[in-house]
Amino acid sequence: MTQLFQDVKKDLTVKPNWMGDAVFKEMKEYWESPKFKSKSEQNKKNRDANVGASLDTGGCIPHRVIWKRMKETTGKESSVLDFYFLTHSKEKDKSWVNEKAQAAFNKFEKRKKNY
Structure with missing residues (x-):
């Protein structure tokens, strides 16, 4: 609309x-x-x-609803990384919405591996 x-x-x-x-x-x-x-x-x-902010693609849909839909679609609990990728990537080509979103993902992934 x-x-x-x-x-x-x-x-x-x-x-x-x-x-x-x-x-x-x-x-x-x-x-x-x-x-x-x-x-x-x-x-x-x-x-x-807000240029450079880590934008999400969920729009006005609350994250809890997106999380629930992911579970219904896959039949299992999604990881935080899967959720972040879904909400910070473009639907059309699965590319990141911006470099800051990708950097945050990579930083989190690196910390997770080192933990």
């Missing part, structure tokens, strides 16, 4: 066929308001400040 609204905001001259006229008008007014633009700019600054 978020992606749908992001696509609509890119071109406010075209009302999508799935959105009612009154809703589009209200959303357009809000997106063009100084209040929204200010909040949007602050959120952009906040995201930029």
Whole structure:
């Protein structure tokens, strides 16, 4: 749903066929308001400040739910490393979300072997 609204905001001259006229008008007014633009700019600054952070790919799904789904899928308890890899790698190509996530994984794995 978020992606749908992001696509609509890119071109406010075209009302999508799935959105009612009154809703589009209200959303357009809000997106063009100084209040929204200010909040949007602050959120952009906040995201930029987190560059290099170890991002996870779970979105709004709580980790306990992801852990439970992993167990249901595999039929067994997953390791912490498996869980970390799942929540810090890209689904499409299984690459790390960023270098910091990979470094944290490698550091943890190294400590585990030395323990």
